[in-house]
Amino acid sequence: MLSVAHIHSYYGKAHILSDLSFDVPRGEVVALLGRNGAGKSTTLKSVMQLVPPRRGTVTYQGDNLVGRPAFRVATLGLGYVPEDRRIFSDLTVLENLEVGRQPPRADAPEWTTDKLFVLFPNLAERRGNRGRHLSGGEQQMLTIARTLMGNPALLLLDEPSEGIAPVIVEQMARTIRTLKSEGLTVLLSEQNLHFARAVSDRAIILEGGQKRFEGSFAELEATPAIRDAYLAV
Template identity: 45%
Template sequence: MSTPQPVLELDRINAFYGASHILFDMSFQVYKGRTLALLGRNGAGKSTTMKAIMGVVPIRSGEIRHEGRRVNGAAPHVMAHRGIGLVPEDRQIFPRHTVDDNLRIAAKPGLSGRADWTLDNIYDAFPILAPMRGRNAGMMSGGEQQLLSMARCLMGNPDLILLDEPSEGLAPIIVQEIGRLIRKLRGTGVTIVIAEQNMHFCLGISEDAVVIDKGQIVYRGTIEDLRGNEEITSRYLAI
């Protein structure tokens, strides 16, 4: 039986902010239909990793491959057209536009022409948003804006979704809703990378885990094995 090829592969990437070296030889693989938790404390380099994948932060060396193709230097819109969707940690919704407008702006078919996510399907999957469709996004709570950011990403019908700190600072009821949505997405066969500080949020959502500290990988394996690894969890995670 042949070894499956990763959908996304980071191979010894190094990234900088100015003269500051942020990511050090970052290497991991993400496989089709699986969910990987990229875990680490605040400032570990999780968001930089997500931005490097999307081409927002340029890498100095190493390779990023998507579906086996080298994508170093590709612009963010090129990565989006390749079927990768990013839900950024700061949401970046359009505050003066309505919920409906925010969703329509992002609508496009997927790479293969697939259009599973329509407005009707979004409002079915995100019932909290349905009664707000005519509300300006800037009038929503932080948790509601997070849900809108996720919904907007899905309107692009991505095959690979990058979720950057989806649960950070949100009310427990919104965190539960985000967990429910991620489990629903997993059932559709989409591939997901979740950058998180909270390992417990990722249990039952992710199969695989990578833990980073100061821009370097300190653990790579399954999330179940990570849960039993007290040395790593106590030293590098907010438990």
């Protein structure tokens, strides 16, 4: 579904991603792992063309995305959930969801507010509350739910377990597994190895903007030297 090939991405003159390549097959959940500053968030932004690569290609279902405006990329069926959430704090939960509404797609599950309230019961209870009155975990749920209202076929999640209570982290893990069962493809960035292992099919480890490992979590566990070199605090 998604192919990233030899991309080089920059912030100004700072070379962040260097010759990065990987594939995300349809129906899989793939985790980008690495320490702070490894390039995980930049990778997601490069896919969405928020940080367009200066070299290389990002191909989604056969179409090269490089150079397209980010809003055009979103209309193709990619949904992006940023780490900093960016909900509309003065709008209610329902109003936030309506902002994200897009028409259904033939190749993606269709989401309605009722279906999302089953997926996120916390939001159902607070559907009339303004965004600023939600907890951090509830804001994270709302950001994901609003993105799902766009009926994406590929969901990009940036640090979904960051800064939320452990009980919400477990709920988030169940949510991602449910999304996969619905047929959604997911690429997520994560520092929490336990969380990533619980939801993902494969892992890609980044360090210094380069890929250092790609494989199953069983393969990662079998190579503790790699895990310790690139993931240990």
